[in-house]
Amino acid sequence: MSRKKEPLITRRSFLIKGLRTVFAAGAGAAALGAGLHGRGENLRWQIDPDKCIQCGRCQTNCVLLPSAVKCVHAFAVCGYCDLCSGYFKTNALSLDTAAENRLCPTSAIKRTFIEDPYYQYTINKDLCIGCGKCVKGCQSFGNGSLFLQVMQDICTNCNECSIAVNCPSKAFTRVPADNAYLLKGGARLSR
Amino acid sequence: MRHSVAVAGLVLFLSAVPIAAQDRFPRPEFKSDYEIPSLQVPDAAGTWFEYIDLGLLAVMLTVVSICALKLRSRNAITLCSFISLVYFGFVRQGCICPIGSIQNVVLSLSDPGYSIPLFVAGFFLLPLLAALFTGRTFCAGVCPLGAIQDIVALKPIKIPRFLDKALSLIPWVYLSIAVLAVVSNLGFLVCKFDPFVEIFRFGSRLPNLIWGGALLLIGVFVARPYCRFLCPYGAILGLLSRVSFLHISIAPKECVNCRLCENSCPFNAIIPATEAVLLEKPRAVRKRLLFAFAILPLAIVLGAGTGLLLPGFLENTGRDVQIAGELAKPLPENGQRSLDAQFFEETGMQIETLEASADKTKAVLAMGSPIAGGFAGLVAGLLIIGLSIPRKNREYIPDRGACVSCGRCIEYCPKEHERRSKDYSK
Numbered sequence: 001m002s003r004k005k006e007p008l009i010t011r012r013s014f015l016i017k018g019l020r021t022v023f024a025a026g027a028g029a030a031a032l033g034a035g036l037h038g039r040g041e042n043l044r045w046q047i048d049p050d051k052c053i054q055c056g057r058c059q060t061n062c063v064l065l066p067s068a069v070k071c072v073h074a075f076a077v078c079g080y081c082d083l084c085s086g087y088f089k090t091n092a093l094s095l096d097t098a099a100e101n102r103l104c105p106t107s108a109i110k111r112t113f114i115e116d117p118y119y120q121y122t123i124n125k126d127l128c129i130g131c132g133k134c135v136k137g138c139q140s141f142g143n144g145s146l147f148l149q150v151m152q153d154i155c156t157n158c159n160e161c162s163i164a165v166n167c168p169s170k171a172f173t174r175v176p177a178d179n180a181y182l183l184k185g186g187a188r189l190s191r
Numbered sequence: 192m193r194h195s196v197a198v199a200g201l202v203l204f205l206s207a208v209p210i211a212a213q214d215r216f217p218r219p220e221f222k223s224d225y226e227i228p229s230l231q232v233p234d235a236a237g238t239w240f241e242y243i244d245l246g247l248l249a250v251m252l253t254v255v256s257i258c259a260l261k262l263r264s265r266n267a268i269t270l271c272s273f274i275s276l277v278y279f280g281f282v283r284q285g286c287i288c289p290i291g292s293i294q295n296v297v298l299s300l301s302d303p304g305y306s307i308p309l310f311v312a313g314f315f316l317l318p319l320l321a322a323l324f325t326g327r328t329f330c331a332g333v334c335p336l337g338a339i340q341d342i343v344a345l346k347p348i349k350i351p352r353f354l355d356k357a358l359s360l361i362p363w364v365y366l367s368i369a370v371l372a373v374v375s376n377l378g379f380l381v382c383k384f385d386p387f388v389e390i391f392r393f394g395s396r397l398p399n400l401i402w403g404g405a406l407l408l409i410g411v412f413v414a415r416p417y418c419r420f421l422c423p424y425g426a427i428l429g430l431l432s433r434v435s436f437l438h439i440s441i442a443p444k445e446c447v448n449c450r451l452c453e454n455s456c457p458f459n460a461i462i463p464a465t466e467a468v469l470l471e472k473p474r475a476v477r478k479r480l481l482f483a484f485a486i487l488p489l490a491i492v493l494g495a496g497t498g499l500l501l502p503g504f505l506e507n508t509g510r511d512v513q514i515a516g517e518l519a520k521p522l523p524e525n526g527q528r529s530l531d532a533q534f535f536e537e538t539g540m541q542i543e544t545l546e547a548s549a550d551k552t553k554a555v556l557a558m559g560s561p562i563a564g565g566f567a568g569l570v571a572g573l574l575i576i577g578l579s580i581p582r583k584n585r586e587y588i589p590d591r592g593a594c595v596s597c598g599r600c601i602e603y604c605p606k607e608h609e610r611r612s613k614d615y616s617k
Contacts (some may be wrong), residue, residue, distance in 0.1 A: 020434040024323050027431070031316035034307045042241070055534050063394055075227045079216030097400040115223045143216055150281035153233035156284055156392075159291045160379040165510075168534030174305070181232050 015051045020038065043174040045161045049147035049184045051171035054132035054139065062130070068155040069130035069148050069163065071108070071123050077145035080118035086138030086146045087088055087111055087121055091111070093102040103133045144184065241310040244283060248317055248333065255332035256325040258598075259439045263607065265598040270589070271332035272341055272494050280335030284381075285391040287311055289318050289329070290336070290424040294369060294379045301374045318424075322431040324440040330418055330425060330595035337386050341597065343407050344414035347457030354573065355459045358420045359593070363570040366423035367563035368501070375507050375555035386417060414457035417594060430590040439589060439596045443610045446586035453587070455603040458565055460593035464586050476581050483579040487572035491565050498564015502556040515549040518542060 008143040023067050047058070047069065058069035065186055083095060092101035110128035112120045123146075130148060134136055164172030175181075225432075251271065258267035279285065288293070292315035299307035318329035329339045337529035369380045380398070382388075386406045409416050418425045432438065441452050441461065444566070448464050455461070471477070506512050510531065517532045535545065601607050 016434045020323055020436065023431050023434060024320065027323075027583075030296055030300070031312045033313075035294040035309055035312040037299050037307075042308045042310075043306060051538070053534065053537050054539075063389075063396070072230065072232060076218070076230070078218075078604075079214075080219045081216055112444060114225050114293050115221060118221065118225075119221050120225075120228075141215070143214055149232065151233055151560055156286060158382070159287050160296065160382050165378055168531060169538035169540065175407040184609060 010045060042177040044150070044152055044157055044169070044177045044180040045095075045152050045155060045172055046175045046180055046182050047148050047172075048171045048173055048182050050129060051169045052132070052135070052148055053169045053171075054148070055168055056133075057166050057168070058163050059129050059131040061166045062158065063158060063162055064108075066156065067163075068105035068122055068151050069129040070125050070128040070154075071130065071132070071135055071146055072181075073121060073123050073148045074145045074147070075120070077143050077184075078121065079121060079145075080114065081112050081142065082117045082119055084111070084119065084121055084138075085141035087132040088184045090137075103137050105133065109134060121146075147184060149181055153182070195377050202310045203338065215520040226276060241308070244311045244525065245310045245317070247278070249437070251319040251333045252317060252329060255328045255596075257323065259328055259331060259596045260316035260325055260437055263439075263443065263601050265602050268332045268596075268598045269341075272338035275333050276342070279333070280339065280387070280391045285335055285385070285388040287314055288334070288336070289599060290334075290422060291382045291385070293366070293380060293427075294373045294381060297370050297373045318428065320475045322392065322428045322435060324436050324457040325596075326432040326591060327425070327428045327595045328439075329428060331597050333381070334418075336385075336389065336422070337415060337595065339387055339390070340407070340410045340415045340417060342487055343410045344457055348412050349454070350413065350459060352459065355593075356578065359426075360571055360574065361420050361565070362423050362426035364567045365421060366426060367566045368505070369423060371501070371556070371559045371563045371573075372505065372508075373493050374513075374559055375505070375509075377505060377550045377552065381423060399511050412587075415595065417460060425595075432594070433591045435591065439594065439601075441589060441600045442604050442606045444606065446588075446592070446604075447606060448585075449605055450587075450602040451605060456589075456594075457599065458593055458595060458597075460588050460590040460595070461600060462584060462588050465583055467583075467585065469581055469583065471581060479579045480576070483572075483576045486575055487569070490568040490572035490575070492568070494568020494571065495561040495565035497570045498560040498562070501560040501564065502553070504554055505560075506553060509549065509552045511548040512543055512552055515542075515545050516544075553584065 059067050062068055088095060088101055088105060089103055094101060099107065102109070106127045106129055108122060108124045108129070110121065110122045114120050132148050135146045135148055138144055161172055173182075182188065238613075240313050253273075255268060256273045258264055260270055260421050278290070292311050295307050295311045296315050297383050298305050299312075318333070320321075321329055333340070372378060372380045383403070386399070386403035387392070388402050394400070406417055414421075446464070450463075452461060453463060507516075517529060518535070522528065
């Protein structure tokens, strides 16, 4: 079986070469089509705080433990209340930092006195587990200055966010990576 | 008085035009020199990181191809796969992988609201192009899912050929169902049932961990079970690899038919040499081929028919379909809806939007299911035709579709050892 006797192009080699070209074109077209169709933006997952109902699934459904979702505090909106409904349980016995009075299960909110009668509330992101209890409290009776956001330095940017799949209010959306936070009222957080 | 203020606040809240938020309490005017801190959020990890990953993918594909085709060294390929397992698996945490990127590409083509990041399109395309050029080198040493299975394949048993071929249809069925699920808004099934990502992340989702552990356990005896019998990307790569420009070969130059490599492949991917002439009568071959071609349309119809069963299974995995179905029914006796339905009522969304979304899912499923089934039938038919074509090869060659270019067989080839000793003595 010397190779010289074989014709330059056999039926088989023609078929293989043809298919190779077709497959290459097909794969390229699929990727290119998808790329052009989607404008090739880099996207991140984020919560639309207007839609969020604080169901608590952000804490439990993230692939990370603790969740990449954390509470964010917009100080500019905060009323600096003494009786903070995001900080205290509704049946709090007294307005102090005792654990039994506080909403936050991990004591991630720090309450500091500023001047009578105002207190500043600061979130410790290392302790926050994204349960949204404080957000719910603030939303129900306060100014709504606390809200949940996906922390982009922690989030692994899963192909399909497992919280988004289970979010009852479809509050999870993909947003451009360079402007990856959503403020209330549809405003974007520049940064 | 205070009560009415609270009510007014509530009305304001419900009118749902909060610019920043609802101002129930005025922002305080501080007498002290306290300054209101600004809102601090951490930056996203830069996108450059993802392009470095894409570059590394290209580099690894090239390196593994060189290891497999030029160096012909199993050890080098193993080293590469170990590096990939550590980097693409444990460091990058296995996401985004080319297997899952199929779904991003499909979603990008089907959903105008979704935009595929360029590097994801790159992750989808690069291994495909590599497969067209050098075969499944991606599976050999770049894919972390392949690497973790390759490591545990300690006591591979030989699966009967017919069973092997029949099971190799599953990836195509899986692929068509996964594409259908993406198009009909049921989510990314391939990612949901990814067996090893939970291990890569040291995650805690028990079902996935059990699934991955089970596959690894099976993988001790059935080498690379996910790659061969489930991975939809592997199926595509296998198809492309069959017409690849170059491919790993068992013997460096000519094969001497010593049969030493015969049992070396844990993946049943070595085609033994045949006699020089066909032993079968041409008449019998022709008859069989005719039969195989006659089966093709039958397989497609049968597949499409079976596909009609799909909506029954898939429909209720959609959350919108589930909730809409539940809300359409009267309240159950205990007066408790499921948590999902309760949450939906809490969101205050219109039931019509939910129903519209559920109906869309159902409509797409109804239309797509026979197509997906027919596609699976087509693949089955083509497989039967491919198996009925008589082959004549005088040498032991890799089955390009099934071969993952792992390089195990190379080590068994006496000609290869001759080549190495020659190279060494030079």
